[in-house]
Amino acid sequence: MKKLWMAVALTLGVAVAGPKGVVMDFGALDTIEALGAEASVLALPKANTPEYLAKFNTDSYASSGTMKEPDMELIREKSPDFIVISGRQGAFLEELSEIAPVINFSVEGEYLTSTKQNILAVGKAVEKEPEALEAWNLLEEKIKKAQETARASGKSAVVILHNDGKFWASNSNGYANFIHNVAGVKKADTDAQEKGLSATSAYLELKNPDLIFIVDRSAAIGQTPMDPQHFTQDEFTAVNAVKDGKVIYLTPKLWYLSGQGLQSIERQLDEVLDAL
Incomplete structure (x- = not known):
């Protein structure tokens, strides 16, 4: 009708x-x-x-x-x-x-x-399909440039999800996929992973990333956010990312609740590039 x-x-x-x-x-x-x-x-x-x-x-x-x-x-x-x-x-x-x-x-x-x-x-x-295609083409160019910048930096990263006081590292979940495969940042941990690993000081010292990216699920859904001093504890001081002040707290709702959109992809790329 x-x-x-x-x-x-x-x-x-x-x-x-x-x-x-x-x-x-x-x-x-x-x-x-x-x-x-x-x-x-x-x-x-x-x-x-x-x-x-x-x-x-x-x-x-x-x-x-x-x-x-x-x-x-x-x-x-x-x-x-x-x-x-x-x-x-x-x-x-x-x-x-x-x-x-x-x-x-x-x-x-x-x-x-x-x-x-x-x-x-x-x-x-x-x-608005023609406009969507035009906008995508422009965004795709920005993605390619971001990948070139990330590769040229030579820096490696570990991506960590915080949830209720626990920290899990992954090189294959959605956030890691974006940072490593879309933005082009090298993996500090190249081992195949089926699930997240506890992001202990021992693990981070072993992988020794130049960058640590954190997605705070708890903050995104209105629960108690992570302690911003967590990675400044003495047990983490041997990790390059910690020594160099490169522990990056990504915008929680942008990363955990959004993504894959014309604006969110660009905003996520900007946050990653700003860390390099």
Whole structure:
């Protein structure tokens, strides 16, 4: 019925509002903003909004629920033309698909290939596909330059996730994949890893990275953030990154709750490059 009404309205010359959607992935949301299509957004998980998207945390936009549990009643009431989800809402895919076409903004397979497809899909949903492609091409050039800068620096890194007082190092999770494979920073630990390793002083001394990047999950979700003095303890002083003041605290919500968007990728690249 909605498509029929739009066709009739166009025939009669009646002004028709653009497509409207519920956007539950912050990378998708920052992509929509970058494309100048904010008016397409009906609702988002406002309680978790990253600082750089604060303009959406107002009464102009409804709350779509939490990051893990959408408000299905509200989404039905909004009658969106499209819905964007992240992996956190994957369990609701089938139910949401009964309301409107769903774009899953999660990365599947190779990062850059999947991310480009997702950005173009969102661009198409808000009728900005050519603009999305142009923006992606510019971003891809910045990624290539970042990789050249990282390689030229010769610096190696360890990526650590903090959660509730525990520190886990990984060279293969999503954050590490971005820093090593997208931004091009060399791995201090080149061993294959199926899961994270405890980031003890012994481990860090053994791998001796030039840089330590930290994603603070606890801070991102509103719990007690890590102790900023943790890595200044005497047991870590032999580690190059600690000696050189290169323990980098990445913006928590940007890294843990967002990513893969036109703005978030650029912001993440900037944080990595600033550390080199």
